[in-house]
Amino acid sequence: MSRQQQEHVSNPSRRNFLKFAGITGGGLVLGVSLNGCSSSTPLPYSSKDAWQPDAFLQMTSDGQVKFFLPQAEMGQGVTHGLTTLVAEELNMPPSDIDVTVAGVHKDYDVPGAGMQVTGGSASMRTRYEGVRQSAAKMRSLIVQAAAQQWNLPAADLVLLDGKVSHGDRVAEVSEFVATAVALPIPEQVTLKDEKDFRWIGKSNQPRVDAIAKVTGTAEFGIDVEIPNLKRAALLRCPVIGGSVKSFNSNGAEKALGVHQVLSIYNGVAVLADHYWQAKKALESIQVEWDYPETLSAHSSADIYQAMGEALSEDGENAFEQGDVAQAFSQADKTLSARYQAPFLAHATMEPMNCVVHLQGDRAEVWAPTQAPGLAQQIASEHSGLDRDNIQVHTPFLGGGFGRRAFHDFVAETTAIAKATGVPVQLVWSREDDMQNDYYRPAAMAEFEAGVDDSGLLNSWRVKRSGPNIMPYMIDEALGMLLPEAVPQSISEWLSKRGYGVFDSWQIDPASVEGLHEDYKVANKRVDHVTVDPGLRCGYWRSVGHSFSGFFVESFMDEVALKTSQDPLEFRLRHMDDNPRLKNVLQLAAKQAGWGQPKPGRFLGLAAVKSFESYVAEVAEISVENNQIKVHKVTCAVDCGRVVNPDIVRTQMESGINYGLTATLFGDITIENGAVKESNFNDYPILRMSEAPEIDVILVDSKEPPTGVGEPGLPPIAPAVANAVFAATGQRLRSLPLKLA
Amino acid sequence: MISFRLNGETVSTDVPSDTPLLWVIREHFQLTGSKFGCGKGLCGACTMHFNGNAIRTCVMPVAAVADGEVTTIEGVGQPDQLHIVQQAWIKHNVPQCGYCQSGQIMSAVALLEQNPNPSDEDIDNFMSGNICRCGTYSRIKQAIHSAADAKHSGVVLFDPQQVQGGAA
Ligand code: FES
Ligand code: FES
Numbered sequence: 057m058s059r060q061q062q063e064h065v066s067n068p069s070r071r072n073f074l075k076f077a078g079i080t081g082g083g084l085v086l087g088v089s090l091n092g093c094s095s096s097t098p099l100p101y102s103s104k105d106a107w108q109p110d111a112f113l114q115m116t117s118d119g120q121v122k123f124f125l126p127q128a129e130m131g132q133g134v135t136h137g138l139t140t141l142v143a144e145e146l147n148m149p150p151s152d153i154d155v156t157v158a159g160v161h162k163d164y165d166v167p168g169a170g171m172q173v174t175g176g177s178a179s180m181r182t183r184y185e186g187v188r189q190s191a192a193k194m195r196s197l198i199v200q201a202a203a204q205q206w207n208l209p210a211a212d213l214v215l216l217d218g219k220v221s222h223g224d225r226v227a228e229v230s231e232f233v234a235t236a237v238a239l240p241i242p243e244q245v246t247l248k249d250e251k252d253f254r255w256i257g258k259s260n261q262p263r264v265d266a267i268a269k270v271t272g273t274a275e276f277g278i279d280v281e282i283p284n285l286k287r288a289a290l291l292r293c294p295v296i297g298g299s300v301k302s303f304n305s306n307g308a309e310k311a312l313g314v315h316q317v318l319s320i321y322n323g324v325a326v327l328a329d330h331y332w333q334a335k336k337a338l339e340s341i342q343v344e345w346d347y348p349e350t351l352s353a354h355s356s357a358d359i360y361q362a363m364g365e366a367l368s369e370d371g372e373n374a375f376e377q378g379d380v381a382q383a384f385s386q387a388d389k390t391l392s393a394r395y396q397a398p399f400l401a402h403a404t405m406e407p408m409n410c411v412v413h414l415q416g417d418r419a420e421v422w423a424p425t426q427a428p429g430l431a432q433q434i435a436s437e438h439s440g441l442d443r444d445n446i447q448v449h450t451p452f453l454g455g456g457f458g459r460r461a462f463h464d465f466v467a468e469t470t471a472i473a474k475a476t477g478v479p480v481q482l483v484w485s486r487e488d489d490m491q492n493d494y495y496r497p498a499a500m501a502e503f504e505a506g507v508d509d510s511g512l513l514n515s516w517r518v519k520r521s522g523p524n525i526m527p528y529m530i531d532e533a534l535g536m537l538l539p540e541a542v543p544q545s546i547s548e549w550l551s552k553r554g555y556g557v558f559d560s561w562q563i564d565p566a567s568v569e570g571l572h573e574d575y576k577v578a579n580k581r582v583d584h585v586t587v588d589p590g591l592r593c594g595y596w597r598s599v600g601h602s603f604s605g606f607f608v609e610s611f612m613d614e615v616a617l618k619t620s621q622d623p624l625e626f627r628l629r630h631m632d633d634n635p636r637l638k639n640v641l642q643l644a645a646k647q648a649g650w651g652q653p654k655p656g657r658f659l660g661l662a663a664v665k666s667f668e669s670y671v672a673e674v675a676e677i678s679v680e681n682n683q684i685k686v687h688k689v690t691c692a693v694d695c696g697r698v699v700n701p702d703i704v705r706t707q708m709e710s711g712i713n714y715g716l717t718a719t720l721f722g723d724i725t726i727e728n729g730a731v732k733e734s735n736f737n738d739y740p741i742l743r744m745s746e747a748p749e750i751d752v753i754l755v756d757s758k759e760p761p762t763g764v765g766e767p768g769l770p771p772i773a774p775a776v777a778n779a780v781f782a783a784t785g786q787r788l789r790s791l792p793l794k795l796a
Numbered sequence: 797m798i799s800f801r802l803n804g805e806t807v808s809t810d811v812p813s814d815t816p817l818l819w820v821i822r823e824h825f826q827l828t829g830s831k832f833g834c835g836k837g838l839c840g841a842c843t844m845h846f847n848g849n850a851i852r853t854c855v856m857p858v859a860a861v862a863d864g865e866v867t868t869i870e871g872v873g874q875p876d877q878l879h880i881v882q883q884a885w886i887k888h889n890v891p892q893c894g895y896c897q898s899g900q901i902m903s904a905v906a907l908l909e910q911n912p913n914p915s916d917e918d919i920d921n922f923m924s925g926n927i928c929r930c931g932t933y934s935r936i937k938q939a940i941h942s943a944a945d946a947k948h949s950g951v952v953l954f955d956p957q958q959v960q961g962g963a964a
Contacts, residue, residue, distance in 0.1 A: 131893030131930045262886050267956055269894030270882040272829015272869035276895060279828040287823075312812065330811075332819040405833055405841060405895040405929040454831070454895030455929050486834040702889045706935070710892055713931025736838040736927060745920040747933035 111163035119230030126164035130456030133703035145191030177667035177763025201235035277424030289334035295729035297348035351590035352729035366521035371585035378579030383515035387506030397603035399724040400496035406454020408465035413479035438470035458595030494594025524564035570604030605770025609662035648674035648690035660779030662771035669767035675775035694755035711768025803871030813859035829869035840926030843899035850906035869898035883953035884943035892930035
């Protein structure tokens with residue numbers, strides 16, 4: 057039996073979500089082991105009373121199907137999405153499958169990624185085949201077992217809703233589990249024919265996590281409760297990366313419920329019985345900080361000035377095709393424009409939090425994380441325990457958007473747990489969360505286009521300046537990327553070299569993605585200049601596309617209008633190599649009534665391919681009292697085969713609204729290294745009265761499915777900016793959009 | 797000692813009277829359906845009912861509810877006995893990450909109690925104190941309209957006992 061506990065997210069018998077703490081893989085022990093796996097490494101969650109052909113699926117002796125979900129649920133619907141695949145192949149309702157979030161194990165690594173991570177809108181794209189194969193094998197083995205027991209050809213038997221039948225003869229699958237265990241697991245089995253699909257591609261399916269999420273019973277990280285848990289709050293340096301020189305607790309340790317006041321590597325923590333006691337006690341503590349030199353020397357104005365100046369440097373070449381210089385000299389007309397996007401916070405609805413329980417040479421960590429293996433690594437670095445002795449539980453995430461791919465909150469909690477020797481929950485305040493993010497990197501870009509006498513682009517040159525994400529990811533993940541034999545001190549030293557070393561020899565793909573790919577132009581060149589003030593950056597929903605989509609699609613509009621072409625027609629003329637993007641653009645434009653806006657309303661459009669999905673959006677806006685009001689967004693998406701139409705629609709809506717916050721409000725500003733914004737009063741989030749009506753068109757496709765968590769976002773900012781130009785004649789080249 | 801009624805039962809607590817109700821409910825009474833989002837009354841994640849009104853409990857000292865009636869999401873409906881608003885939420889596929897949804901539902905229930913037939917504008921006005929970072933707003937609006945209609949007609953919008961869809 058594996059030492060890993062199970063984190064149940066869905067239990068069909070109760071139609072409820074269980075607390076995962078305390079539920080173990082044990083239970084009824086039969087005389088015969090049903091874990092038929094002959095491999096030497098035991099599968100995670102293997103149990104004597106359950107048959108487990110692989111790491112993903114288990115069938116208990118009473119016929120209950122259990123699915124070990126290898127991805128984190130942060131709202132994007134992966135729990136329902138992947139469970140749908142299992143349900144389809146096993147020909148049973150998704151709601152009858154018991155879903156458990158898997159712990160850390162190499163079998164759960166994302167194919168091709170080398171680690172267990174939820175990001176890059178990759179879950180459906182990378183798991184579609186594998187999860188279906190896994191479930192199809194289970195189906196095939198159960199049917200074979202029944203065929204053997206009944207002495208009938210397998211082809212004559214039907215598996216339906218947990219029962220095997222042959223004419224009038226019907227039996228529960230549980231009758232065949234013991235026989236199935238002994239059968240060899242086939243290499244490859246035939247998947248269900250799409251004409252027989254009952255769940256894939258069908259609308260009006262309630263998500264398997266819906267009941268828990270409307271009744272307050274869904275368990276998020278912040279809700280984790282274990283015996284003797286103490287709560288902590290942490291006072292950090294106003295500039296990220298600072299440390300404590302000295303502090304005066306001013307008697308905070310004597311406050312009601314407070315156990316201890318202690319300093320850790322980045323701040324002063326209060327440990328108390330209850331969160332509010334810890335949080336309140338923090339107020340009296342005075343700290344003298346050691347400020348980080350680089351970041352403390354910067355404020356927003358000088359950062360953007362440096363990024364602007366950098367655009368006149370040569371930079372590193374990221375992409376080149378044809379001869380741009382020559383094409384420019386032959387162009388009929390050349391145009392240029394410079395765009396800017398700010399740092400942004402993720403502002404997940406659930407602030408960062410974590411529970412760590414160190415128990416001698418082993419530990420348990422409850423972390424709302426997008427990468428449990430990294431959480432394990434970070435907890436190992438800060439506890440000194442072996443990675444393999446740390447068990448990570450992943451509850452529901454109250455939003456992720458890339459923030460929870462970084463684990464500073466796990467590091468802090470582990471440090472406090474180690475220093476105090478008790479199980480600890482650390483909860484961040486909203487202010488902590490806003491001011492200690494891994495921010496969407498700010499970016500600036502200079503575009504130049506050459507247009508020939510037929511109005512076609514003959515050249516496309518772009519240079520981007522700004523910070524990169526990769527050095528900060530290297531900092532986080534190096535310990536995991538290096539072999540375990542490399543001592544921690546060496547990996548730490550190496551990771552601190554990341555910034556300089558990385559930036560001078562590599563181009564971070566996330567810094568330049570989306571700057572040239574979507575349109576057919578014979579001569580293209582993309583260059584990059586790194587300008588990094590030292591504010592840590594991370595993956596923010598749609599990553600580089602979050603700014604490059606705005607830049608490219610605004611510039612395309614400018615070029616079209618300045619060469620007297622319709623923005624839709626102009627784009628279509630450059631999309632012959634990109635038929636799927638062309639198709640969604642045409643669909644969205646048609647549905648939105650492109651060219652015939654309602655009186656007082658103005659339209660803007662944009663189309664972006666990101667994460668292998670194709671999305672076009674048309675924004676319908678008005679400008680009243682110098683305020684931009686987005687009334688309606690028409691969105692067309694081609695994400696290959698649509699597994700869950702409802703979820704694709706909701707993810708488009710979600711990406712659009714998340715993107716609208718960035719379009720209209722989002723701006724993280726820096727003063728002497730400190731983030732100024734602190735809560736939703738100065739970092740406003742789109743509210744209901746500001747949210748548009750959204751109409752989503754799904755392309756019916758048989759291409760392999762691709763992700764939808766991020767691709768809805770990139771087109772929205774440029775669609776709105778282009779509509780603002782139509783309405784006012786003002787070309788707003790900087791986010792958030794501010795009318796003059 | 798402060799006493800109040802919590803989901804219909806009388807409870808009492810000796811926590812300092814300035815402790816926000818949210819933390820008393822979450823940690824002392826261990827009802828964790830109500831969430832912490834901002835601590836400043838700006839997001840609505842902590843919304844409960846106090847004497848029938850939707851309130852932000854992260855900024856409401858527990859002393860302020862003494863002898864009053866507090867209802868949390870746990871008091872509104874159960875997984876096997878869903879309130880019509882919760883049913884509407886499922887039917888319209890509202891929840892994504894779900895973190896804001898207890899607060900959204902508490903606001904929506906209070907709205908419908910005060911205004912059984914809200915217009916889009918009424919909904920916007922009443923619900924704009926509840927942030928949803930996943931952007932589920934248009935579905936919330938539809939769900940509130942559905943719940944309002946169903947309340948009048950007595951229609952069940954979602955029955956957890958019924959296996960959903962998927963004709964064989
Ligand atoms: S947590 Fe109370 S309003 Fe945000
Ligand atoms: S559903 Fe995630 S914040 Fe509302």
